[in-house]
Amino acid sequence: MLNENKKGKLFVISGPSGAGKGTLREKALNDIKNLVYSISCTTRKPREGEVDGVQYRFITHEKFKEDIEKNLFLEYAHVHSDFYGTLKADVIRELNVGNNVLLEIDVQGALQVRKKIFDAVLIFIAPPSIEELEKRLRNRHTESEEALKIRLNNAAKELELKDGYDFIIINDDLERAAAELRKLIESQI
Ligand code: ADP
Ligand code: 5GP
Numbered sequence: 001m002l003n004e005n006k007k008g009k010l011f012v013i014s015g016p017s018g019a020g021k022g023t024l025r026e027k028a029l030n031d032i033k034n035l036v037y038s039i040s041c042t043t044r045k046p047r048e049g050e051v052d053g054v055q056y057r058f059i060t061h062e063k064f065k066e067d068i069e070k071n072l073f074l075e076y077a078h079v080h081s082d083f084y085g086t087l088k089a090d091v092i093r094e095l096n097v098g099n100n101v102l103l104e105i106d107v108q109g110a111l112q113v114r115k116k117i118f119d120a121v122l123i124f125i126a127p128p129s130i131e132e133l134e135k136r137l138r139n140r141h142t143e144s145e146e147a148l149k150i151r152l153n154n155a156a157k158e159l160e161l162k163d164g165y166d167f168i169i170i171n172d173d174l175e176r177a178a179a180e181l182r183k184l185i186e187s188q189i
Contacts, residue, residue, distance in 0.1 A: 008034070008100040010091065010117050011185055014110045015125035015162075016155035017080070018137035020171040024125060025104050027178040032185055035100045038090050041067065044082040047142050056084075075105065075112035080150050084109070100189055107161045121188050123181070124165035128172040130155065 015021050029037055041057045043064050052058045059067075064083045067073060076085030086103055094101045103113065113120050127133035133155055137148055162168050167184055171177040 008095045008098050009189055010095065010101050010103070010113070010120040011035075011123065011188070012103045012105060012110045012113055012120055013123045013125055013181075014105060014107050014158070014165070015171075016127065016133060016158045017143075017151040018133045018140065018155075019125045019127045020136070020174065020177070021104050021125050023174065024169075024171060024178055024181050025102060028102065028181055028185060031178075031182050032100075032189075034098070034189070035102055035185065036094050037102050037104075038086055038094065040084050040086055040103075040105065041073075041076075042082055042084045044084070074116060075109040077106055077108035077112075079106045079108070080147065080154060086113075100185075102185075107158050107164075111164070121167070121185075122165040123184065124162040124168045125177075126159065126162060126168055126170050127155075128170055 013021050013025060025037065029035055039053065039057060041059050041064065043059060043061050044056070046052065046058050050056070061083070064085070067085070068076060072087055072089070073085040074088040074091055076083060084106065086105060086109065091101055105113070110122050114122060127136070134152055137143065137151060143151060169177055169180050169184070
């Protein structure tokens with residue numbers, strides 16, 4: 001249950017893969033006091049350098065299904081080719097001690113959060129163009145050609161949903177976009 005007296009604010013960022021969400025998230029977490037990140041669960045395999053419990057909790061499909069059945073997720077979705085979800089208990093614990101919480105989740109998850117936490121602030125991170133998005137994803141060297149195609153194909157659909165968000169930030173110049181995100185979050189706290 002949420003404690004209405006102490007409650008922190010919930011911020012959600014979404015956007016297509018390669019838009020720069022992870023990069024902007026790190027900057028926001030470094031720059032903004034009282035902002036904590038909620039680590040998601042995923043069935044995706046860790047990328048090189050990713051550590052269980054840091055970027056994600058890497059869990060099996062079986063465990064993910066069990067947690068869905070136990071109603072442990074605030075939201076979850078099948079994204080690209082895996083399941084991703086936010087644990088309810090993690091978010092409520094932080095909000096109840098007055099921390100502001102940042103989620104970086106896909107568009108399906110963001111819409112589920114909106115229905116459950118009415119004052120959540122939904123922020124869409126958009127790339128300057130699809131061409132630039134593809135360039136960034138390729139330069140990141142984290143996806144196979146097949147995974148990259150899935151992500152680019154999904155990008156067009158995700159971009160169509162951006163008008164359902166409270167705010168849209170175009171990640172053109174990184175420092176400019178990071179400053180805009182910081183200003184926006186600080187103005188809502
Ligand atoms: P996402 O988390 O949305 O998938 P990332 O944060 O991993 O995206 O960014 C994708 C790639 O683009 C990374 O290699 C990152 O360093 C790079 N990147 C992020 N923002 C910018 C920017 N404004 N200009 C150029 N490259 C960027
Ligand atoms: P990646 O595999 O690149 O880390 O993430 C793929 C996509 O899954 C991104 O759009 C990311 O925002 C989304 N994602 C990460 N965690 C969650 C989560 O807990 N819930 C939902 N719905 N999406 C998530």
